Amino acid sequence: GNSVTQMEGPVTLSEEAFLTINCTYTATGYPSLFWYVQYPGEGLQLLLKATKADDKGSNKGFEATYRKETTSFHLEKGSVQVSDSAVYFCALTDSSYKLIFGSGTRLLVRP
Amino acid sequence: DAGVTQSPTHLIKTRGQQVTLRCSPKSGHDTVSWYQQALGQGPQFIFQYYEEEERQRGNFPDRFSGHQFPNYSSELNVNALLLGDSALYLCASSFGLAVRDGETQYFGPGTRLLVL
Numbered sequence: 001g002n003s004v005t006q007m008e009g010p011v012t013l014s015e016e017a018f019l020t021i022n023c024t025y026t027a028t029g030y031p032s033l034f035w036y037v038q039y040p041g042e043g044l045q046l047l048l049k050a051t052k053a054d055d056k057g058s059n060k061g062f063e064a065t066y067r068k069e070t071t072s073f074h075l076e077k078g079s080v081q082v083s084d085s086a087v088y089f090c091a092l093t094d095s096s097y098k099l100i101f102g103s104g105t106r107l108l109v110r111p
Numbered sequence: 112d113a114g115v116t117q118s119p120t121h122l123i124k125t126r127g128q129q130v131t132l133r134c135s136p137k138s139g140h141d142t143v144s145w146y147q148q149a150l151g152q153g154p155q156f157i158f159q160y161y162e163e164e165e166r167q168r169g170n171f172p173d174r175f176s177g178h179q180f181p182n183y184s185s186e187l188n189v190n191a192l193l194l195g196d197s198a199l200y201l202c203a204s205s206f207g208l209a210v211r212d213g214e215t216q217y218f219g220p221g222t223r224l225l226v227l
Contacts, residue, residue, distance in 0.1 A: 004153075036218075043115070043201055044154070044218040089153050097167050098144065099203075099216060101153030 002027040002094045006102035009087075013109050019077040021105045023064075023090035026071065031092040033057075033066050033073040034099070038087045047075075047088070080109045113138060115204050115219035123225045124192050132187040132222045136204030143185040144216060145177060148199040160185050161207075189224075197226045 007022040025031065032051045036044040048057030053068035062077045073090060090102040116135045124130050136143050142161045146154035156169035160179035174190045183204075189196055200223075203216040 041220075043220040044203075046215050046217070049215070091153075097159055098156040098169065099146075099154070100156070103153045104151075 002031070002092065002100050004090050004092055004100055004102035006088075006090050006105050009104070009106035011105060011107050013080055013107070015082055015109055015111055016079045017109075019075070019080045019084075019107070021075040021088055021090075021107070023073045023075065023102060024071050025073065025090075025092050027092055027094050029094060030068075031094050033064070034091040034093075035062070035064055035073070035075050036089045036091060036101075038089065038104070040086070044089065080107070082109045082111055085109045115202055115217050117200075117202050117219040117222050119222060120220070121223045121225075123227065125227050126192055126194060128192050128226075129188065129190045130192060130224060132189075132200050132202075132224075133184065134187070134202030134204075134219060135184045136202075137217050140204035140206050140217070141183050142205045142207060143179060143183065144203045144205070145185070145187050146201040146203065147171075148201055148221070150198070154201055157187070192226045194226050197224060199223050 003026045005024050034049045035047040037047045048059045050057040050066035056065045064073050064075045087104045087106050089104045091099045118133045144159040145157040148154040157171050158168045159166050163179045176188045179185045199221040201221045202219045205216045
């Protein structure tokens with residue numbers, strides 16, 4: 001079945017460091033891909049999305065490119081801040097109407 | 112513009128009891144989806160309601176049931192609670208069924224259920 005695999009955390013970085021969180025997927029057809037972020041004690045917020053191959057989603061300095069050839073959607077940010085500390089979830093939708101999530105990657109940014 | 116709201120925020124039940132969780136979608140949205148998020152895991156899809164009908168269901172037993180009202184709000188009911196039902200229950204709303212096309216699902220803050 002369709003699935004999402006994320007790198008295990010926690011990822012610990014110093015402020016202003018470069019961030020990459022890897023995400024790969026398995027899906028039939030042409031899924032849409034998403035990154036959601038969950039801050040402590042809160043629900044999920046959509047960070048960015050891409051609906052077709054080679055699309056780049058971007059928001060708040062974060063970027064991810066839909067790579068069909070490598071079935072990947074890696075999240076990147078050039079300079080992280082302490083306020084970026086959260087859990088990041090990669091997700092996809094397939095031919096149905098539900099979101100399929102990865103297990104999440106916790107990011108901790110130190111001052 | 113109110114976002115997705117859920118009630119209650121926290122709940123403690125004992126095994127065998129029944130629980131009802133509630134969700135009000137974001138203004139203008141007509142579709143509600145429910146997810147279960149166990150500690151340290153990603154959310155798992157339970158089911159989705161549109162036009163007051165269950166449109167899709169994940170791999171959850173019949174103990175999990177739901178309802179959608181004419182005002183688009185929704186309830187999630189869980190019968191015969193098990194310890195393993197302890198989790199954060201998230202409600203998400205969207206417009207129509209076009210999630211596959213990238214239509215954004217907006218999530219509420221969740222209800223944290225603890226089963227003792």
